[in-house]
Amino acid sequence: MNSDLLSSLHRECMNFMQVGQYEESLQILEQIRSSGFRHPAFLLDLILCCHKLRQRDRLVEYITEATLLCEHNGSQLDFLGEELQKMSLYKHALEVFRKMRSCRTDAEKAVGGAREAALHLRLSAIEDAQEALDYAESFSGSYPEVRSARAMWWMRCDPRQALPILTELAQAHPQIPFTFTAAHGHHLAHVQDQLGHYDDAFASLCRAKLLEVRHDPKIQAFQSQRTSWRAWHRDSLQFRREDACRWRNECPPSQDHAFLLGHPRSGTTLLEQVLDAHHELCSIEETNLYSLCIDAQLMAEHSSSAVTLPFSAYVHQLPENQMAIRRQNYLHHLQREQPQDPRIKVWLDKNPGLSVSVPRIAKTMPHSRLIYAQRDPRDVCISSFFQWCDRTPWSSHWLSLEDTVHQCLFTHDIWQQTKPLLEQDWMEVRYEDMIDDLESWGRKTTEFLGLEWQAQQIDHKQRAAEKVVKSPTHLAVRKDLYRHSIARWKNYEKWLQPFHDTFRPMLRDRGYES
Template sequence: MKPPNGMHGESLQIESQRQQAARLADCGEFAKSVELLRRANAKWRNDASLMSDLASAYVRLPDFKKAERCLSRLLDVHAGNAEVLKFVAELRYAMRHVHGALDAYELCASVEETTTAGWLGAAAIQERMGQLEAAAESVRKALKRDAGSERGRYLQSFLFVRMGRWGEAEQCLCDLLGSGLHDREIHWRAGHQLAAVLDRQGEHASALQVLLATKQGMEHDYAAEIKAARATFLFKSGKIRQLMEELTPRMLEGWMDGAEAGFPAAVLAGHPRSGTTLLGSIVGRHSQVSCIEETACMENQIFRSVFQKDSAEPKLFESGYLAAVTAGARQQAQRGYLNAIRQFSHEGAKSSDLIIDKNPMLTQFLAVALRFMPGLKMLMMLRDPRDVCWSCFQHPAGVAVSNVSWLSIEDTMTSYRDIMEIWLRLREMLPTGWLEVRYEELVKDTEEVSREVVDFLELPWQACTQDLQTQETTIHSPTYAEVAKPVYRSAVGRWKAYEEFLSPHMKVLESSIQSLGY
């Protein structure tokens, strides 16, 4: 939370403590940062900024139980402060405490009667939880306060999409895009969503036209961010490609010699839009599994074990450096990783559960991960490269290092080829410890493929695929809306509707199509 303006005396002392704690955390001294903030909170017991900082520090440590205790006390002291309520909601959501986040947003809506933030925050969570009617009611309340709210109007149109009310969704999105939007994020989200609605209605030419115009607008509106993200992506990809060229089967064999039997985690990876969310939602129903989605736990804990911070230095992707990593650093990474990712486990999860770390972004990182966690099993999701690339290009993703290539179809295909070449190279050198799962086979015979996966994970069979459309937990993957439906096959071969557009670039994918058996 921001400090108050015009600080004097005691306020300056508090701000000094906050800044010192932030510097400690930036240097990797997370425990010292927490201790400093804990002492400051004992001295200034009711200061909202210190209480908020301590809660955030516990999340970063990570210790979610202590973070939640801080948030509960913050609510006790500052329950009528709308800014505090929004902070509590956001931090709870970051910890995947969705019901608590929803409670805080609804309380915010009752306290702050002139703005839309509380109701729209509640609506976004309700929609993710599959409570579409409740979400629509929250949006209605927000728009009653501010009929021109761009975010509110976008959420209203998205709920029409989720409900399959295509005509209303199209009209709402067209009205929104034609109203002279000021929020650039809402602009690109609405453009992507309109293209998706037109696609679902079979208007492929119009869908492509809207999609290309939206991508072009993003290139203009986010020019500086895109330039920086592309530079970072190219540098990171180059370092990983260099590492894969340096690695040999003998090196990997030496790393795997240190593997402990029964490491209690497995990675579910693959290229984004390959079906990882679907497989994760199926396997995650097993009573001995906790499927955790889309966290940075593995990378951050590896970084901390060698660099004492949540970011990597380029030398991490050098085979010589990896070979010299000490046993102590590897053990620290493993302990830190298991502690961090278990913080995200759903209510009722057991400490003995097998962790499924579902994160397609880890595909590029697997070689490094195996150096620190050689007992890690790998589930690799595969899907027709043409369907994957079209799905990525069509997906409403913002500007980030991980998806900046999705702004053009040629870059999308090139990035796909490069990422999957990492996996193809890795599987050549690893005789065991991995299982490839094809999306097309999963949707065709869900139970048979699920049995194969459960067997690979050395778990007893359970009816994991039963009643898949019933949403038992909140899914945090970007593709959460799609797996809330029964298993369907209509996404197989969807690229063919855009074959004329894709054909001039298809040569980029030839090697991937052949190598992956498509």
């Protein structure tokens, strides 16, 4: 296969993958593979498609092939393991990292051991993490990756011991990727916050975020698109309650799907663990399936159509038979995310990122129940500002406290304006109320979804231990409920003071004291 044809097929494949059409992508990729082409990045595309399509045997086949192709090449094995980890294929990622023990250099062996240790910690396999960390440090304890793994260990066991290591790793160095330094600046801030060093924590965050703003080209792109991004979401509010009623009546009744929404850091992960412990409910956590299967498809159709209507008006006037195709495609992909279980009666899409998409959901998913998590917006903002994660159009707001507050207000306003227009069932749950009485609110939300409470739901820690929680808050939901996360904002009150008037309407609407 010549290079021009290969490039053309790969572009076509990527276009399919961008809109969630993995069957079509897989056909093209296997056509390329049949020509004898082999490359780790190409095999990763095959792995991703098989993972999305739940083709287990072929998934293992391609992971094995990629691992053999990268054998004894530490940098390629490291890349392969990291990519598998991003897909939440943790068992396979651990196997790849362990292969690095067969590499030639001490550096490769040390980095592989550090990667193993960090992933074991992510999975709360403490003894395995200790073994891998001891192995890595037997070659060198000075490599940044090994130092990082040791810091993560101490963050679990004794945060004070992590402090000097994180202080070192949070210092910018020309030979160290800025993302590594910024990540450890956020980790340092968390430890300083735990130890009550609030001024130091805030300063560490600001230094880390400045690195991102200076060096990450995505940030500038996201910031330049922010006004149009918000206008695009706000424009979807241009409908009436009668429209929502008509959309719901046109759509065949269904009670088997719900969304769990709310601004990030509002308690969605805690509530999801309680609900997902129910034997008749399956929660799918923070995927982009709705965006790929519905929003992206509708946007593509709108841009290629001859109509002059704005996007939201175009969506609102689409006939139900066309919308049903997109809806069924989304539900089909959603239900393929987990092994089939005949007991399942409700599929829950837990996705805080869709909280600003609620106006469109009134048209696209008019029978889906909505659970909306609320929390004191000051705590939401401080918790979001502390969060280290991949930067998206949403999380790019968390690079300054001012932008964090304004995004919180924008999300709040979207929900407040949409609620009176909705015809479908919805309920709000306050984080503070869950902390006070988790069982009571767990019962209420379970019954809201048309299910009966089951005794095992109260043990949220057990459920979190049994599954891989994708949310950045995966560690918190494995712990006992604690009240020190309530009114945490008071430790940072002097930095929030300039936004007192901005918070006032949010506090009033949610029933909090200003």
